[in-house]
Amino acid sequence: SASSAGVVSREEVGRATWTFLHTLAAQYPEHPSRQQQRDAKNLVDILTRVYPCGECARHFKELVRQSPPAVGSRRDFSLWMCEAHNTVNRRLGKPTFNCALVESRWAGLECEDEDGQGHNACSLE
Numbered sequence: 253s254a255s256s257a258g259v260v261s262r263e264e265v266g267r268a269t270w271t272f273l274h275t276l277a278a279q280y281p282e283h284p285s286r287q288q289q290r291d292a293k294n295l296v297d298i299l300t301r302v303y304p305c306g307e308c309a310r311h312f313k314e315l316v317r318q319s320p321p322a323v324g325s326r327r328d329f330s331l332w333m334c335e336a337h338n339t340v341n342r343r344l345g346k347p348t349f350n351c352a353l354v355e356s357r358w359a360g361l362e363c364e365d366e367d368g369q370g371h372n373a374c375s376l377e
Protein backbone atom coordinates (compact mmCIF):
# COMPACT_ATOMS: atom_id res chain seq x y z
CA SER A 253 0.00 0.00 0.00
CA ALA A 254 3.05 2.34 -0.27
CA SER A 255 2.27 5.32 -2.48
CA SER A 256 5.78 5.52 -3.88
CA ALA A 257 7.04 2.48 -5.81
CA GLY A 258 9.58 0.45 -3.90
CA VAL A 259 9.45 2.54 -0.74
CA VAL A 260 8.76 0.58 2.45
CA SER A 261 6.97 2.11 5.46
CA ARG A 262 8.26 2.05 9.04
CA GLU A 263 5.31 -0.19 9.89
CA GLU A 264 6.15 -2.71 7.16
CA VAL A 265 9.83 -2.97 8.04
CA GLY A 266 8.84 -3.15 11.73
CA ARG A 267 6.41 -6.04 11.21
CA ALA A 268 8.90 -7.90 9.01
CA THR A 269 11.69 -7.42 11.56
CA TRP A 270 9.57 -8.53 14.53
CA THR A 271 8.50 -11.63 12.54
CA PHE A 272 12.17 -12.36 11.88
CA LEU A 273 13.28 -11.74 15.47
CA HIS A 274 10.48 -13.66 17.23
CA THR A 275 10.87 -16.59 14.80
CA LEU A 276 14.62 -16.57 15.37
CA ALA A 277 14.07 -16.61 19.15
CA ALA A 278 11.52 -19.46 18.82
CA GLN A 279 14.18 -21.56 17.01
CA TYR A 280 17.05 -20.51 19.26
CA PRO A 281 18.56 -23.59 20.94
CA GLU A 282 17.29 -24.73 24.35
CA HIS A 283 20.93 -25.19 25.34
CA PRO A 284 22.95 -22.70 23.25
CA SER A 285 26.71 -22.99 22.91
CA ARG A 286 28.99 -20.04 23.77
CA GLN A 287 29.18 -19.28 20.04
CA GLN A 288 25.38 -19.34 19.66
CA GLN A 289 25.04 -16.99 22.65
CA ARG A 290 27.65 -14.63 21.17
CA ASP A 291 25.86 -14.74 17.82
CA ALA A 292 22.50 -13.80 19.37
CA LYS A 293 24.04 -10.90 21.31
CA ASN A 294 25.97 -9.71 18.25
CA LEU A 295 22.86 -9.84 16.07
CA VAL A 296 20.94 -7.64 18.50
CA ASP A 297 23.92 -5.31 18.86
CA ILE A 298 24.32 -4.96 15.10
CA LEU A 299 20.59 -4.19 14.76
CA THR A 300 21.05 -1.21 17.11
CA ARG A 301 23.42 0.20 14.47
CA VAL A 302 21.99 -0.90 11.12
CA TYR A 303 18.21 -1.04 11.66
CA PRO A 304 16.85 0.90 8.64
CA CYS A 305 15.08 3.64 10.67
CA GLY A 306 17.53 5.86 12.49
CA GLU A 307 15.17 7.01 15.23
CA CYS A 308 14.05 3.41 15.88
CA ALA A 309 17.67 2.22 15.97
CA ARG A 310 18.62 4.90 18.52
CA HIS A 311 15.70 4.01 20.78
CA PHE A 312 16.50 0.32 20.43
CA LYS A 313 20.14 0.97 21.33
CA GLU A 314 19.04 2.63 24.59
CA LEU A 315 16.63 -0.25 25.31
CA VAL A 316 19.43 -2.82 24.80
CA ARG A 317 21.78 -0.79 26.99
CA GLN A 318 19.22 -0.78 29.82
CA SER A 319 18.17 -4.40 29.30
CA PRO A 320 20.83 -6.51 27.57
CA PRO A 321 19.59 -9.60 25.68
CA ALA A 322 19.06 -12.76 27.78
CA VAL A 323 20.57 -15.49 25.63
CA GLY A 324 21.00 -18.36 28.09
CA SER A 325 18.16 -20.45 26.62
CA ARG A 326 15.36 -20.39 24.05
CA ARG A 327 12.89 -19.44 26.75
CA ASP A 328 15.09 -16.61 28.06
CA PHE A 329 15.69 -15.20 24.58
CA SER A 330 12.02 -15.48 23.55
CA LEU A 331 10.91 -13.71 26.73
CA TRP A 332 13.57 -11.02 26.33
CA MET A 333 12.41 -10.41 22.75
CA CYS A 334 8.79 -10.19 23.92
CA GLU A 335 9.70 -7.68 26.65
CA ALA A 336 11.79 -5.64 24.20
CA HIS A 337 8.85 -5.56 21.76
CA ASN A 338 6.54 -4.50 24.61
CA THR A 339 8.88 -1.62 25.47
CA VAL A 340 8.57 -0.44 21.86
CA ASN A 341 4.79 -1.02 21.96
CA ARG A 342 4.47 1.17 25.05
CA ARG A 343 6.52 3.94 23.50
CA LEU A 344 4.28 3.89 20.42
CA GLY A 345 1.06 3.75 22.47
CA LYS A 346 0.26 0.23 21.22
CA PRO A 347 -1.24 -2.49 23.44
CA THR A 348 1.30 -4.75 25.14
CA PHE A 349 1.41 -8.49 24.52
CA ASN A 350 1.10 -11.11 27.30
CA CYS A 351 4.53 -12.73 27.20
CA ALA A 352 3.20 -15.90 28.85
CA LEU A 353 1.63 -16.56 25.42
CA VAL A 354 4.67 -15.75 23.29
CA GLU A 355 5.54 -19.37 22.53
CA SER A 356 2.10 -19.97 21.01
CA ARG A 357 2.11 -16.71 18.98
CA TRP A 358 5.62 -17.39 17.61
CA ALA A 359 6.31 -21.11 17.34
CA GLY A 360 9.12 -21.11 14.79
CA LEU A 361 9.30 -21.77 11.08
CA GLU A 362 6.56 -23.82 9.44
CA CYS A 363 8.22 -26.92 8.04
CA GLU A 364 7.14 -30.38 7.00
CA ASP A 365 10.25 -31.23 5.02
CA GLU A 366 12.95 -33.66 6.02
CA ASP A 367 16.54 -33.32 4.94
CA GLY A 368 16.89 -36.88 3.66
CA GLN A 369 18.33 -38.18 6.93
CA GLY A 370 15.06 -37.94 8.79
CA HIS A 371 15.79 -34.58 10.37
CA ASN A 372 13.48 -31.60 10.21
CA ALA A 373 15.02 -29.46 7.46
CA CYS A 374 14.11 -26.17 9.20
CA SER A 375 15.57 -26.86 12.63
CA LEU A 376 19.03 -25.58 13.58
CA GLU A 377 19.61 -28.38 16.07
Ligand code: FAD
Pocket residue numbers: 262263264265266267268269270274303307308309311312333334335336337338340341344346348349354357
Ligand atom coordinates in the same frame (compact mmCIF):
# COMPACT_ATOMS: atom_id res chain seq x y z
P1 FAD B 1 4.10 -5.01 15.37
O1 FAD B 1 4.48 -4.22 16.57
O2 FAD B 1 5.01 -4.94 14.18
O3 FAD B 1 3.93 -6.52 15.82
C1 FAD B 1 3.66 -7.56 14.89
C2 FAD B 1 2.87 -8.65 15.60
O4 FAD B 1 3.64 -9.16 16.68
C3 FAD B 1 1.60 -8.16 16.27
O5 FAD B 1 0.53 -8.14 15.37
C4 FAD B 1 1.39 -9.18 17.39
O6 FAD B 1 0.76 -10.34 16.90
C5 FAD B 1 2.80 -9.57 17.75
N1 FAD B 1 3.29 -8.89 18.96
C6 FAD B 1 2.99 -7.64 19.42
N2 FAD B 1 3.68 -7.39 20.54
C7 FAD B 1 4.42 -8.49 20.80
C8 FAD B 1 5.33 -8.83 21.82
N3 FAD B 1 5.64 -7.99 22.82
N4 FAD B 1 5.92 -10.04 21.76
C9 FAD B 1 5.64 -10.91 20.77
N5 FAD B 1 4.78 -10.65 19.77
C10 FAD B 1 4.18 -9.44 19.79
N6 FAD B 1 8.27 2.22 14.92
C11 FAD B 1 8.24 3.54 15.18
O7 FAD B 1 7.36 4.23 14.67
N7 FAD B 1 9.17 4.11 16.01
C12 FAD B 1 10.17 3.40 16.59
O8 FAD B 1 11.00 3.95 17.33
C13 FAD B 1 10.24 1.99 16.31
N8 FAD B 1 11.24 1.23 16.80
C14 FAD B 1 11.35 -0.08 16.42
C15 FAD B 1 12.43 -0.83 16.86
C16 FAD B 1 12.59 -2.15 16.46
C17 FAD B 1 13.80 -2.93 16.92
C18 FAD B 1 11.63 -2.74 15.59
C19 FAD B 1 11.81 -4.16 15.13
C20 FAD B 1 10.54 -2.00 15.17
C21 FAD B 1 10.38 -0.67 15.56
N9 FAD B 1 9.30 0.11 15.13
C22 FAD B 1 9.25 1.44 15.44
C23 FAD B 1 8.18 -0.51 14.37
C24 FAD B 1 7.02 -0.91 15.32
O9 FAD B 1 7.51 -1.66 16.43
C25 FAD B 1 5.97 -1.78 14.61
O10 FAD B 1 6.60 -2.89 13.99
C26 FAD B 1 5.14 -1.04 13.56
O11 FAD B 1 4.57 0.12 14.13
C27 FAD B 1 4.00 -1.94 13.02
O12 FAD B 1 3.20 -2.31 14.14
P2 FAD B 1 2.05 -3.39 14.13
O13 FAD B 1 0.93 -2.81 14.94
O14 FAD B 1 1.76 -3.86 12.76
O15 FAD B 1 2.61 -4.64 14.96
